Amino acid sequence: MLPEYYYxxxxxxxxxxxxxxxxxxxxxxxxxxxxxxxxxAANLAFVSFARMHAxxxxxxxxxxxxxxxxxxxxxxxxxxxxxxxxxxxxxxxxMNSMKG
Amino acid sequence: MIMDWALLTEWTIKSxxxxxxLIGGFAxxxxxxxxxxxxxxxRIGPNRAGPHGILQPIADAIKLIFKEExxxxxxxxxxxxxxxxxxxxxxxxILAVVPFGPDIRLFGRTxxxxxxxxxxxxxxxxxxxSISVYGIxxxxxxxxxxxxxxxxxxxxxxxxxxxxxxxLGFVGPILLxxxxxxxxxxxxxxxxxFFLYQPVGAFIFWVANLAEVNRAPFDMPEAEQExxxxxxxxxxxxxxxxxxxxxxxxxxxxxxxxxxxxFGGYRGPLVxxxxxxxxxxxxxxxxxxxxxxxxxxxxxxxxxxDRLMAFGWKLLFPISLGNVLLTAVGIGLVGITxxxxxxxxxxxxxxxxFLLVSHFAQGAVAGGNK
Amino acid sequence: MxxxxxxxxxxxxxxxxxxxxxxxxxxxxxxxLFLIINFSAIAVYYLILGAPFIxxxxxTVYAGAIMVLFIFVIMLLGAEQTGRTPASWWMRPLxxxxxxxxxxxxxxLIFTHLHSFPQPIEIIDGFGNPGQVGEILFDKxxxxxxxxxxLLLVAMIGAIVLTKKKMKR
Numbered sequence: 001m002l003p004e005y006y007y008x009x010x011x012x013x014x015x016x017x018x019x020x021x022x023x024x025x026x027x028x029x030x031x032x033x034x035x036x037x038x039x040x041a042a043n044l045a046f047v048s049f050a051r052m053h054a055x056x057x058x059x060x061x062x063x064x065x066x067x068x069x070x071x072x073x074x075x076x077x078x079x080x081x082x083x084x085x086x087x088x089x090x091x092x093x094x095m096n097s098m099k100g
Numbered sequence: 101m102i103m104d105w106a107l108l109t110e111w112t113i114k115s116x117x118x119x120x121x122l123i124g125g126f127a128x129x130x131x132x133x134x135x136x137x138x139x140x141x142x143r144i145g146p147n148r149a150g151p152h153g154i155l156q157p158i159a160d161a162i163k164l165i166f167k168e169e170x171x172x173x174x175x176x177x178x179x180x181x182x183x184x185x186x187x188x189x190x191x192x193x194i195l196a197v198v199p200f201g202p203d204i205r206l207f208g209r210t211x212x213x214x215x216x217x218x219x220x221x222x223x224x225x226x227x228x229x230s231i232s233v234y235g236i237x238x239x240x241x242x243x244x245x246x247x248x249x250x251x252x253x254x255x256x257x258x259x260x261x262x263x264x265x266x267x268l269g270f271v272g273p274i275l276l277x278x279x280x281x282x283x284x285x286x287x288x289x290x291x292x293x294f295f296l297y298q299p300v301g302a303f304i305f306w307v308a309n310l311a312e313v314n315r316a317p318f319d320m321p322e323a324e325q326e327x328x329x330x331x332x333x334x335x336x337x338x339x340x341x342x343x344x345x346x347x348x349x350x351x352x353x354x355x356x357x358x359x360x361x362x363f364g365g366y367r368g369p370l371v372x373x374x375x376x377x378x379x380x381x382x383x384x385x386x387x388x389x390x391x392x393x394x395x396x397x398x399x400x401x402x403x404x405x406d407r408l409m410a411f412g413w414k415l416l417f418p419i420s421l422g423n424v425l426l427t428a429v430g431i432g433l434v435g436i437t438x439x440x441x442x443x444x445x446x447x448x449x450x451x452x453x454f455l456l457v458s459h460f461a462q463g464a465v466a467g468g469n470k
Numbered sequence: 471m472x473x474x475x476x477x478x479x480x481x482x483x484x485x486x487x488x489x490x491x492x493x494x495x496x497x498x499x500x501x502x503l504f505l506i507i508n509f510s511a512i513a514v515y516y517l518i519l520g521a522p523f524i525x526x527x528x529x530t531v532y533a534g535a536i537m538v539l540f541i542f543v544i545m546l547l548g549a550e551q552t553g554r555t556p557a558s559w560w561m562r563p564l565x566x567x568x569x570x571x572x573x574x575x576x577x578x579l580i581f582t583h584l585h586s587f588p589q590p591i592e593i594i595d596g597f598g599n600p601g602q603v604g605e606i607l608f609d610k611x612x613x614x615x616x617x618x619x620x621l622l623l624v625a626m627i628g629a630i631v632l633t634k635k636k637m638k639r
Contacts, residue, residue: 001590002474005580007515010482012576014489014508020569021493024562029498029544033505036536037489040512043528051519054591056602059524060611063603066531067618071625073536077543078632084547179499220600223526230534234506237538241499241545253542260538280600 007048014041028080028090032073039069106209114215119192126348127157133394140398167337172244175334179242184335184342187235191349194228197221198356199283201366201378213366213379214283221282222270225357229266229312233259235346240331251330254405255314261412262311262318268420269305272298272427273361276443282357286365295362297443298427300450302362304420309354311412313347316397320405355389356382415461422453477518485511498544502537509533521598 014037021034043062050058084090131146131153138145146153171180201213218224233256240252274280276297277288285294295302311318332343359365363385366378403411430446484507491504509532516525596602607615 001519002478004587004590005584006478007519008580009577010485010515012580013486013573016569016572016576017486017489017493019572020565023565023568024493027498029540029547030492030501033492033501033540036532037492037505037508040509040532044512044515047516047519047521047524050521051593052588052590054593054597056598056606059521059598059603060606062521062524063527063607064611064614064618066527067622070531070536071622073539074625074629075632077539078629081543081547082632090547176499179503218522219596220522220526223523223530223600227526227529227534230530230538233534233538234541237541237545238499249545253545256538256542260535 001051004048004052008045011041011045011048014038014044026091026093028083028092028095029077031092032076032080036069036073039065110209110211111215115196118195118215122192122195122349122352123345125352126345127161129348129352129390130160130344131156132390133397136391136394137398140395161341164337164341169337169339170334172334174244176242176244179238180334181339183235183239183242184339184346185235186238187232187346188342188349190228190232190235191346191353194225194350194353195356197224197282198360199286199365200382202371202375204375217281217283220280222274222280222285226263226267226270229263230260232350236331239335239343243331243334245334248331248333251333254320255331258314258318258405258408258412259312261409262308262416265304265412265416265420266308266312268417268424269301269308270361271424272301275424275427275431282360282365286360286367289364289367293362293364293367297446298362298423298450299447300419300454301423301427302358303454304416304423305362306358307416308412308420309358310393310396311408313350313354315347315351315393317400317403318408320402320408351390351393352386355386355393358389359385415458418461419454419457422457423450426450426453481511481514484508485515499541502540502544505540506533506537509537520593523598523600523603 018034018036018038018041021037022031025031025034043065046058046062046065050056050062080090083095087094134156135145135153146156149155149159171177196215197218199212199214199217203210203212205211236259237252237256240248240250240255243249273285273294276294277285279285279288310316332340335343359382366382368377368381371378371381426449427446430443430449433442433445434440488504488507488511492501492508495501495504509528513525513528513533516522516528
């Protein structure tokens with residue numbers, strides 16, 4: 001195995017790119033996808049730590065993160081579809097009122 | 101990671117044999133299907149190109165290669181061209197983990213007749229099946245044609261709905277053999293083939309496979325009379341040939357997987373003494389399954405799309421869940437009592453469960469027709 | 471250069487470039503496809519790190535189910551084309567500057583704490599097998615497992631409730 005800081009560096013870079021995506025983009029779906037990228041970067045860190053310590057607990061956590069991400073995507077996309085029905089747009093700059 | 105050159109050449113040769121075998125098999129499967137369909141419909145199939153139509157696939161290939169390739173004006177060019185490729189590749193790689201026969205000795209080496217023995221082979225098959233939906237939905241969307249997009253989305257929704265029943269159908273043989281590797285599953289069928297222990301599981305698996313490959317009676321999203329041929333409306337020439345190839349290769353692949361999981365793979369009489377009989381038995385079983393698929397296509401009418409989805413979610417999925425539960429109970433009973441005969445509890449209870457559910461669920465599938 | 475480093479760097483280039491493609495692509499479908507490539511690269515990393523079950527689950531769940539859901543929603547909403555410029559001119563540079571700052575901070579933290587990481591332990595042959603994952607999942611982590619199944623049920627119900635049309639009386 002390569003020294004673990006290789007994988008942690010990659011995980012940090014991907015996480016920061018995901019965070020950058022959440023800040024820069026205005027399309028709600030792309031923001032959602034950046035959040036998924038951040039979750040994946042965290043998963044990569046978990047798996048590399050599991051390998052480093054030779055215990056399987058890290059992989060179990062990744063399993064749970066994946067299940068939670070799936071649930072979050074289902075509900076989040078349903079929310080986006082529901083918002084689109086009323087506002088006819090998924091540009092987050094236009095979602096600036098709680099009414100409707 | 102030092103590569104053993106003999107191993108590398110062995111893998112390369114096996115992969116090339118598999119790919120070319122699949123492509124040749126696809127070509128003659130089209131002829132086989134047309135001839136068998138013709139016989140079902142009391143007519144003779146293609147018999148002009150060569151004796152008994154043997155050269156018909158070659159004639160089809162030449163025609164498709166020379167056809168003009170159209171790309172619609174506002175279609176998304178990159179995705180339009182890449183979509184057939186994305187559809188074909190999962191079909192070709194899914195058979196990498198299936199054992200075609202027992203180990204044979206050639207040139208002083210023991211050659212295993214599978215490309216790789218993954219210890220998570222069943223999960224690999226599930227993931228390749230999950231990926232294979234992309235080509236279809238991207239093809240439909242990139243055609244810039246409402247009918248194609250609708251056909252693509254319907255087809256994809258059908259495939260992901262039946263993936264559930266498919267995944268649960270895998271669980272039966274996994275529980276019975278205790279291993280996720282297909283080589284292990286075939287080895288565990290030494291005495292009794294799994295379809296005897298799991299008749300309902302085999303049936304569910306096979307029906308879900310028919311829906312996964314978009315094959316009759318589940319081919320509403322792509323039939324010519326419906327939705328103007330669905331997701332491959334705008335495709336012509338070699339790209340259409342790639343879609344066609346993907347569908348037929350998937351047919352061969354799912355038949356091979358069903359044979360491996362439920363019908364003993366390459367097992368048969370005298371396979372241990374003459375290992376070369378293994379691939380022959382495998383071929384015979386796969387051809388029998390393909391004949392069954394063509395027979396079903398010739399016999400059953402197409403199922404309407406909403407009834408198709410209702411069937412997958414309301415009938416097939418609960419039955420497969422019940423199948424998993426009863427299989428686990430059966431294996432638990434074997435573990436408690438230590439008597440292997442308790443395994444026969446599984447087919448009895450699952451068939452009763454299946455009859456019970458299908459009796460009570462008839463109203464659910466009939467849907468809005470009442 | 472050993473083959474480990476070449477493999478790692480190749481996959482790292484694929485992962486980072488596809489993440490960048492996802493971030494800066496004008497067409498939402500292209501972003502989704504780049505993200506699928508990224509997930510596949512990470513799945514190969516899981517295989518290298520001795521987690522075969524998690525790798526194939528990643529492809530099945532993330533690349534095979536979650537991204538299909540994304541692509542459906544993008545197609546149904548017709549949301550391929552996004553706006554050209556952000557509302558304020560300083561948003562984009564600020565976002566990228568903050569992201570770069572985050573990268574530099576994380577790298578600084580990693581490389582100053584290098585000495586405190588223990589040596590990697592050799593793993594046994596069946597590490598990351600579904601059998602081993604299953605043993606721990608149903609033994610030590612059975613409560614989170616049951617809670618996750620409840621969570622998925624609630625998510626299903628939530629998704630259906632949110633998109634159901636109001637019944638006309």
